[in-house]
Amino acid sequence: MFSGFPLFPEQASTLALGVDGLYFFLVLVTAFFFVAISAALLFFSVKYRRRSPHEWPAEIHGSLMLELAWSIVPFLICVVIFAWGAILFFSMNRPPDNAIEVSVVGKRWMWKLQHMTGQREINELHIPVGRAVKLTLTSEDVIHSFFVPAFRVKKDAVPGRYNVMWFQATKPGRYHLFCAEYCGTQHSRMIGEIIAMEPADFQTWIQGGPAPESPVAAGQKLFAELNCITCHRADSQGRGPVLDGLAGSTVKLLGGGTAVADDTYLRESILVPAAKIVDGYQPIMPTYQGQVSEEGVLHLLAYIQSLKGQAGAAGAAGGNK
Amino acid sequence: MSNAHSSALRHHFANLDQQKDSSVLGMWTFIVQEILFFGGLFLVYTIYRHEYFDVFEACSHHLDWKLGAANTVVLIFSSLTMAMGVHAAALGQKKATAAWLVLTIVLGSIFLGVKVVEYTEKFEHHLVPGPHFLPPEEAAHELKIQPSQTGQAQLYFSLYFAMTGLHAIHMIIGIPIILYLAWRSWHGAYTPAYHTPVELTGLYWHFVDIVWIFLFPLLYLIGHH
């Protein structure tokens, strides 16, 4: 029953090993300097202890060589740590292309998650072991932070923005999910579990239950319900820009300048269309602020992203109507 | 150190020069912190203006640039009268100093009066940010923006009120101080050797004017008119 006293967190993601390596290196550096400096202090204070109140030791002038040495050596150690930390950070910020995508909405005080296949979960996330999982995070109210200690990853969910994080579980198990950014009364209850499963088990899980509507399908439906198709036609004759292949591309804006059509740009274009007008179009699109929920926006984004390179997809959406 | 000035010399200074140097350095240090204080606001302004330039331009057209320009002239003149006041104080002309200072107050009050007129107009047109701000459709019509940009228009007016309001508060603090100086000067408190309070208040007043010199184009003159 003394399992309740761990000193080190479980390593359960591909990133954990790298983070722990740097951690142990730093623990060693810290221990070394702490011991060295403490030993020097103790040794000097014993060896040069005051033996009589009338001791007035000769002055030692500073030493430029020493000053340089103890500036440059820490500097070099810092360069190593900086580079190591930066490399880890880069890998944390580059989700692999084949990652499973999950959208996450933080809301006081719960996590709402949805798989691209449509399954919704609250405060629980089922993932397969050995596959990268990419999360797109946002918030409905205040800032939250999605923290999985066993995976050594954390990212804030900020209202009005999309942040991305990813991880790849290495062994099956149930892992803590914490909200790490203070969000009000029940902050410490905004917790959940990441359930990492063997790929086969995950397949069973995801196929169990009634077939849910995928975000792409939901987005397509919403796209039709909101009559977006009236202006955003598949051909270039519409009053609004063509959406096919838009996601991820660079668009030219009215009055010069460009913007990358990432999630944040697309979201803004839906909620505050006038903020950035694509060159060659009139600012006629009405706002959908208040008409589409955060999840609805995520669905629309999923749908727009699914239009990559499938000519006529938008038209098909119209056909569904 | 002559005894004639010892009434102005505070006990902990060695002489009047040290006292004056200290006061001047103190005032400059104070102005440095003021710059950082306004600096925070200018930073917020810069970021949102960059982000939402079109809205800022449209909203800026709603301000009356003629009133703003007139106020700029008024403030520049008040800086001139303040400088004349400091000059007169340095020459030991008590009454002239008082007169220049009073004139500065008059100009400052004119500026604030115009500001009141402008603020009233904003209240009447529901351009004060918050729940009473124009609803999107009306805002679009009034400010010539898109309805969806109403929130960003609120950002603009939030900055307008915060920046001009803080500036106005600095003037409101300055006026009674100048009034006190005018009264003291009339009663002969300042001499060519000791008129540091007038000089320092002059520094403060010029600083407040310079803030406005930045605020006017940033808020009133965005884009073409």
Add this chain to the structure above:
Amino acid sequence: MSAVVAAREPQLPKEHYLNADYGVRSWLFTIDHKRIALLYLASVTFMFFLGGMYAAAIRLELVTPPGDMFSSETYNKLFTGHGVLMVFFFLIPTIPGVLGNFLIPLMIGAKDLAFPRINLLSWYCYMAGAGFVLYALVEGGLDTGWTFYTPYSTSFSNTNVILAGVGIFFAGFSSILTGLNFIVTIHKMRAPGLTWFRLPLFVWAHYATSLIQILGTPVIAVTILLVALERGFHFGFFDPARGGDPILFQHLFWFYSHPAVYIMILPAMGVISELVACFSRKKIFGYGFVAGSSLAIAVLGFLVWAHHMFVSGLSVYASLIFSAISFLVAIPSAIKVFNWTATLYRGSVSWQTPMLYAVGFIGLFVIGGLTGLFLAALGLDVHVTDTYFIVAHFHYVMVGSVVMAYMGGLHFWWPKITGRHYPEWWARVSAVIIFVGFNLTFFPQFILGYLGMPRRYHYYPDEFQVLNVMSSAGASILAVGYMIPMVYFAWSMRYGRIATANPWPATGLEWQTASPPPTENFAVTPTVDEEVYDYTRPPKEPTFV
């Protein structure tokens, strides 16, 4: 021998700043920097114990995993109250307000600070701020955390954000006025012969601190003002619904609040330099480097703020730059530590209480500083930020280091302030208790943090309990350690052994006048003709008494 000592039993001077005048008015309207320092001493001590009571309640709640003592609302108000009181009303004002106020004029041979009335005004600003904040905490509380992150603070919290904001605004103004006073005083009021490189490092450290107070504090003031406008008048600055950016608040907040850490630690480092020099009887090794490193820390401190935001969605390249500059802060910090250590070499080291605190400071600061590297390293920060790791880290720096230095300084200058000695034995005992209690409280939190326990958690998973119990046990030892000095300091004011003008003995002009000093500090205006920290011979007899 004893007969000789008896013959030369020190006497308190007939007239000094403490008995120059009597009555409440003589204190509340004093413009004597020494009396104002004591006003600060009383008020920051009160705030420290109040903040400590909040801490005690937090540690008590965290003994068990479920939140079974307080409601979550109450718990959130507890850690917010603890943070606001300790940061804005204890850590930032204490060393400058108490020791800086008392000592800077004495150390530079001036009769007072350049602007004595502004000095008093600064204390009143502090008190006004404290009044607002205490009222906010008592009447309904505050639950935003001391960081006031938007949009929680502007749109969601139901507590007294504006009231507390006004309080912090006032406290900030107090801090600005103190910094302004120090800058002008150090520039213009130095005694003849006291060149910049003859200044004690305590003065250098306060100069660097004052620069931060002048350049940083106004930014937090205007930021709080914007939060208040947004909350009170529904203006929009950080509101995502109107296109505002909540992250912008964090940039503005940390632009001040990171340098604020250096407002706390730089004066502490200044104190340590004085203590190490006096109790090793050595000029601080590499004096110029130690002085310069204070300025370097002050400057670099302004360029690292976004290292608090590596998981907020800051761009990777911005993160790289802020991480790199954060590492640079380690260099001047390391320079200081190495130079202090080297000062002991071939010195004449005496382990009296202030030296115990100084050595304790160095040890804790080494841990606090080096764990900062964990947080500056991007890939590692992602895991440990917003956990108990960072709680432990900043307590090592802000409590372990700053409070150790403050206590050390208070003991060192206590004979100068009161004219009497504290009881040495009790002081050593409590110094050891504080050191042990502190480490037991906060070291387990490093482990907790790496395990993944987030900060500001009311409920926590069962497996974290053992470490939390250790931490709470340590906190109770720490509390005892802080209580003992309260008692013996109070006792010594009346019954302590009377001190000479220069009891340790130490260099520095403050020891060249009577203990306690007269209201005007020096009977004759001092002149300086010797180098700083000249411990190669006994310091000359107090000459400006």
